[in-house]
Amino acid sequence: MCVGLGAVSTTFITGVLMTRKGLAKPVGSMTQYDKIRVGRGKDKKYLHYGEIVPLASLDDMVFGAWDVYPANAYESAVEAEVLKAKDIEPVRDELLAIRPMKAAFDRKYASRLDGDNVKDCATRREMVEALREDIRRFKKENDCDRIVVIWAASTEIYVPVDEAVHGSLASFEKALDANDTDRIAPSMCYAYAALLEGAPFIMGAPNTTVDIPAMWELAEKTKMPIAGKDFKTGQTLVKSGFAPIIGTRCLGLNGWFSTNILGNRDGLVLDEPANFHTKEVSKLSTLESILTPEEQPDLYADYYHKVRINYYPPRGDNKEGWDNIDIFGWMGYPMQIKINFLCRDSILAAPLVLDLVLLTDLAARKGRFGTQRFLSFFLKSPMHNYEEGEIPVNHLFKQYVMLKNAIREMGGYEADEEID
Numbered sequence: 001m002c003v004g005l006g007a008v009s010t011t012f013i014t015g016v017l018m019t020r021k022g023l024a025k026p027v028g029s030m031t032q033y034d035k036i037r038v039g040r041g042k043d044k045k046y047l048h049y050g051e052i053v054p055l056a057s058l059d060d061m062v063f064g065a066w067d068v069y070p071a072n073a074y075e076s077a078v079e080a081e082v083l084k085a086k087d088i089e090p091v092r093d094e095l096l097a098i099r100p101m102k103a104a105f106d107r108k109y110a111s112r113l114d115g116d117n118v119k120d121c122a123t124r125r126e127m128v129e130a131l132r133e134d135i136r137r138f139k140k141e142n143d144c145d146r147i148v149v150i151w152a153a154s155t156e157i158y159v160p161v162d163e164a165v166h167g168s169l170a171s172f173e174k175a176l177d178a179n180d181t182d183r184i185a186p187s188m189c190y191a192y193a194a195l196l197e198g199a200p201f202i203m204g205a206p207n208t209t210v211d212i213p214a215m216w217e218l219a220e221k222t223k224m225p226i227a228g229k230d231f232k233t234g235q236t237l238v239k240s241g242f243a244p245i246i247g248t249r250c251l252g253l254n255g256w257f258s259t260n261i262l263g264n265r266d267g268l269v270l271d272e273p274a275n276f277h278t279k280e281v282s283k284l285s286t287l288e289s290i291l292t293p294e295e296q297p298d299l300y301a302d303y304y305h306k307v308r309i310n311y312y313p314p315r316g317d318n319k320e321g322w323d324n325i326d327i328f329g330w331m332g333y334p335m336q337i338k339i340n341f342l343c344r345d346s347i348l349a350a351p352l353v354l355d356l357v358l359l360t361d362l363a364a365r366k367g368r369f370g371t372q373r374f375l376s377f378f379l380k381s382p383m384h385n386y387e388e389g390e391i392p393v394n395h396l397f398k399q400y401v402m403l404k405n406a407i408r409e410m411g412g413y414e415a416d417e418e419i420d
């Protein structure tokens with residue numbers, strides 16, 4: 001079940017439906033393409049994920065969604081202008097049937113949105129109960145064995161962690177009953193409802209929703225996996241893959257300036273400073289844990305890291321990102337690297353949605369609960385227990401090792417660190 005039926009969700013759903021009909025390829029999806037080595041020496045084999053672990057198949061999936069706007073998945077996919085008509089029309093009927101349920105929404109959290117497909121709830125507690133009812137009804141009507149809830153809705157304004165409310169499940173529930181609308185975001189109601197209904201929850205936006213001890217406690221209590229946050233798609237993917245080149249070669253860094261233009265609804269929401277701040281915090285965290293001044297003070301002591309996002313309607317979903325990287329080498333001599341990525345936001349995000357949903361569902365069946373660190377590979381700002389001083393892993397290739405090992409372990413094979 002997708003929270004938000006915008007560009008990312010409709011590109012994901014349309015792609016799965018088209019793939020099922022044999023009319024498209026799920027390019028970019030690790031669960032559909034990647035192979036992992038299991039065994040060693042003469043016993044080694046390279047297998048697809050589905051051959052190692054019992055992944056749900058694309059044919060097993062049904063889709064539901066909530067959105068602030070009433071457009072069905074077909075209308076929304078057309079409006080998003082990500083996919084061409086030839087890639088939507090063959091599954092038109094299935095898309096028309098996906099009509100969004102009313103959203104649990106509070107305009108304070110995304111003031112640029114003004115749709116009317118919104119639940120009429122007086123309190124946050126009512127929001128939770130209405131969402132729980134939605135999940136139960138959807139599950140029953142579609143005869144589903146299991147549900148996964150993924151947030152692919154707009155980025156909410158930044159909600160700083162407040163120990164008094166978010167520090168424990170008891171304090172969170174107290175705030176829920178006191179209808180603390182300033183510190184309980186609608187996204188938290190979705191996560192809380194999902195976990196209570198026995199559904200894993202994934203946060204695809206940079207919202208701090210499940211990055212709080214209260215949700216960790218609930219995930220432990222309900223024995224459900226949680227994952228977040230923020231799909232690692234374009235510029236941050238490049239950053240987490242490129243920064244290791246600088247770090248591995250012991251080159252120095254003076255500064256990294258990332259800017260991009262995009263013109264979809266996501267860009268419109270992020271044009272609001274309070275919403276952008278949530279994204280900025282998430283994007284900034286990537287570099288700092290890969291190139292660390294503590295380990296290499298000569299190389300990474302004072303670099304300047306800046307991230308900008310600019311709303312520019314003509315580009316729609318086709319984001320253009322520029323990275324200017326000021327590095328230095330032997331005896332401190334400066335050099336520059338420029339990266340210009342002309343990407344397609346939702347085309348990059350859709351396979352991540354598929355992988356996150358399939359792998360979180362798998363994790364739940366394998367008895368894994370709480371924060372799923374092995375999914376960091378897909379996420380810009382991976383969840384980590386900051387109360388215990390845990391440092392998130394942002395290095396793309398270390399994340400890949402974590403992903404492969406989790407699959408190996410869930411498939412009954414030995415984990416290992418060998419690179420291949």
Ligand SMILES: NC(=O)c1ccc[n+]([C@@H]2O[C@H](COP(=O)([O-])OP(=O)(O)OC[C@H]3O[C@@H](n4cnc5c(N)ncnc54)[C@H](O)[C@@H]3O)[C@@H](O)[C@H]2O)c1
Pocket residue numbers: 003004005006007008009066067068069080103104105106110113115151152153154155186187204205206230231232233234264265266345346348349
């Ligand atoms: N595409 C990418 O590359 C990428 C990468 C990382 C994160 N994200 C995040 O994914 C999310 C979705 O992106 P998108 O391009 O599909 O945006 P979008 O604006 O096209 O779609 C988001 C939808 O969410 C709906 N929505 C907002 N608040 C809601 C609520 N409380 N309940 C239900 N629906 C709600 C909006 O009405 C909108 O239709 C954004 O938060 C974005 O920041 C996208």
